[in-house]
Amino acid sequence: MINDLPLPVTNDPVDHGFWASALQSQLVVQRCSGCRLLRFPPRPMCPKCQSSDSGWQVMSGRGKVWSFATPASPLLPAFEALTPYVTAVVSLDEHEDLRVVGPLLLAPGGDIQGVRADQLSIGQAVSIEFKRLADDVALPCWVLEPSGRQGE
Amino acid sequence: MLKDQTAIVGIGETRFAKRLEDTEWALACQAIKAALDDAGIDPSEVDAMGCFNQETTPEFDIARSLGFGDVHFFNQVAHGGGAACGVLGQVAMAVACGVANVGVVWRSRKRGDPSKRQWAGVQPRIADHWKWSRPHGLLRPVDEVAVTMRRYMHEFNVTREQLATVALSQRAYANNNPKAIMADKTLSLDDYLSGRMISDPLCLYDNCLESDGAIALVLVRSTDVDRHQQPVYLHAFSQGMSPQHQLMTDYHGHNPLQSSSWTTAANLWRQSDIQPSDIKLAQIYDAFSPMILYCLEAYGFCGRGEAADFIADGGMSQQGRLPVNTSGGSLSEVYLHGMNLLTEAVRQLRGEAANQVAAADSCLVATCDSTPNGAVVLRR
Numbered sequence: 001m002i003n004d005l006p007l008p009v010t011n012d013p014v015d016h017g018f019w020a021s022a023l024q025s026q027l028v029v030q031r032c033s034g035c036r037l038l039r040f041p042p043r044p045m046c047p048k049c050q051s052s053d054s055g056w057q058v059m060s061g062r063g064k065v066w067s068f069a070t071p072a073s074p075l076l077p078a079f080e081a082l083t084p085y086v087t088a089v090v091s092l093d094e095h096e097d098l099r100v101v102g103p104l105l106l107a108p109g110g111d112i113q114g115v116r117a118d119q120l121s122i123g124q125a126v127s128i129e130f131k132r133l134a135d136d137v138a139l140p141c142w143v144l145e146p147s148g149r150q151g152e
Numbered sequence: 153m154l155k156d157q158t159a160i161v162g163i164g165e166t167r168f169a170k171r172l173e174d175t176e177w178a179l180a181c182q183a184i185k186a187a188l189d190d191a192g193i194d195p196s197e198v199d200a201m202g203c204f205n206q207e208t209t210p211e212f213d214i215a216r217s218l219g220f221g222d223v224h225f226f227n228q229v230a231h232g233g234g235a236a237c238g239v240l241g242q243v244a245m246a247v248a249c250g251v252a253n254v255g256v257v258w259r260s261r262k263r264g265d266p267s268k269r270q271w272a273g274v275q276p277r278i279a280d281h282w283k284w285s286r287p288h289g290l291l292r293p294v295d296e297v298a299v300t301m302r303r304y305m306h307e308f309n310v311t312r313e314q315l316a317t318v319a320l321s322q323r324a325y326a327n328n329n330p331k332a333i334m335a336d337k338t339l340s341l342d343d344y345l346s347g348r349m350i351s352d353p354l355c356l357y358d359n360c361l362e363s364d365g366a367i368a369l370v371l372v373r374s375t376d377v378d379r380h381q382q383p384v385y386l387h388a389f390s391q392g393m394s395p396q397h398q399l400m401t402d403y404h405g406h407n408p409l410q411s412s413s414w415t416t417a418a419n420l421w422r423q424s425d426i427q428p429s430d431i432k433l434a435q436i437y438d439a440f441s442p443m444i445l446y447c448l449e450a451y452g453f454c455g456r457g458e459a460a461d462f463i464a465d466g467g468m469s470q471q472g473r474l475p476v477n478t479s480g481g482s483l484s485e486v487y488l489h490g491m492n493l494l495t496e497a498v499r500q501l502r503g504e505a506a507n508q509v510a511a512a513d514s515c516l517v518a519t520c521d522s523t524p525n526g527a528v529v530l531r532r
């Protein structure tokens with residue numbers, strides 16, 4: 001069993017642009033050059049028009065919690081050390097079918113560790129923050145917005 | 153069409169346990185030999201073979217151990233819990249078409265050892281689609297299903313008490329099945345509600361067993377069934393993968409709660425003279441208990457969001473509208489990637505099950521809701 005958090009491969013030409021933007025704290029998704037369809041996670045071809053040409057479009061980084069899980073033991077050691085934590089699936093405000101997974105933070109700059117299920121609910125507004133885990137990896141995380149912008 | 157052209161004429165299995173001494177290879181051989189003995193068929197007659205591609209026990213190892221002759225068809229089906237009906241259905245198509253004559257399908261697996269759990273083997277860098285969820289904290293299949301179940305509970309006002317019905321019903325079946333690993337362990341609602349959370353809202357009892365064992369089935373053309381055999385016919389078969397499906401983390405389509413089971417179900421019922429209202433019982437893949445709710449709706453036994461009420465009202469119990477997982481299933485009999493669901497369906501249709509359903513003349517068997525999957529309708 002590995003002791004550190006598993007990390008994504010970031011030099012795959014299909015999704016390198018996502019990870020490069022993440023290092024700049026920007027959330028991007030693919031935009032088809034043919035039909036302008038936005039898609040995430042990245043793929044080499046547009047499922048709507050079959051174009052292989054695409055660019056990266058910057059998102060607002062705001063969304064609403066679609067659902068979430070609170071994993072508990074038994075886990076890999078690195079995740080055991082993070083419990084309690086919450087991982088959320090978030091629908092982006094630009095389009096609800098664009099969903100991005102990320103650990104939840106209670107405040108900007110907050111920790112992944114120490115978040116409990118009763119501290120959030122489905123539909124709650126969140127905004128993105130990237131946590132640097134390696135030279136090439138900034139992981140998308142979701143920060144709970146303090147109030148007001150409840151969804152649904 | 154494939155309809156009724158092939159029949160299952162033999163089933164075989166090893167003992168089931170948390171830990172068995174024999175290797176997966178040896179267990180596979182024992183189960184296949186038992187299935188061939190049950191069918192009264194000599195190993196030298198087998199010429200079609202089907203198995204899982206995940207943690208496989210390879211065809212050549214099986215054939216050269218059991219003494220098969222010239223083999224003419226072999227397939228391996230992907231996606232673990234989604235594979236069992238695909239393995240059976242693809243061999244059935246080869247046999248029905250005359251490519252081969254006698255088919256054997258099997259699953260052998262030792263999962264009792266915690267180091268064998270797939271998530272325990274996650275590598276430091278992830279290259280495939282799991283790069284979009286595992287580093288973020290969704291490490292295990294149970295976490296991936298917890299996400300959809302929390303959403304399902306939110307959309308349809310489902311409670312944990314309702315979900316508990318799956319684990320409790322299946323444990324009650326297992327308590328009357330001497331082969332079940334949980335045969336002697338009862339489960340109450342209090343036990344369930346005080347069980348530790350594995351990935352909220354899923355607790356220990358919503359998870360399948362981790363166990364060792366092997367299971368095999370033998371299949372021939374219906375015209376080749378002899379008078380010593382008790383055939384169970386493969387009436388309808390489909391595999392299914394929905395648009396935009398992503399394995400286990402199927403969160404990126406238009407409606408993540410409309411799984412590949414909906415695709416499989418539509419094409420299965422299209423081919424079947426036996427419709428959901430005619431089906432007397434079902435065996436539904438249950439690595440995690442929510443999959444029962446999802447499949448009851450996908451396969452048309454209840455409307456959207458109605459499955460929790462259906463089971464809470466006793467619908468999946470032995471006296472209910474649709475007894476489900478009557479051997480105890482993966483939650484309480486044995487976890488062998490759902491192959492025990494197929495053998496239990498055969499026993500029910502032969503009239504020799506531990507929890508025999510009266511007048512069982514047809515059975516749905518459905519595989520993993522969260523992966524590309526498959527299903528069959530079996531009939532007497």
Ligand SMILES: [Zn+2]
Nearest residue numbers: 032035046049
């Ligand atoms: Zn396009």
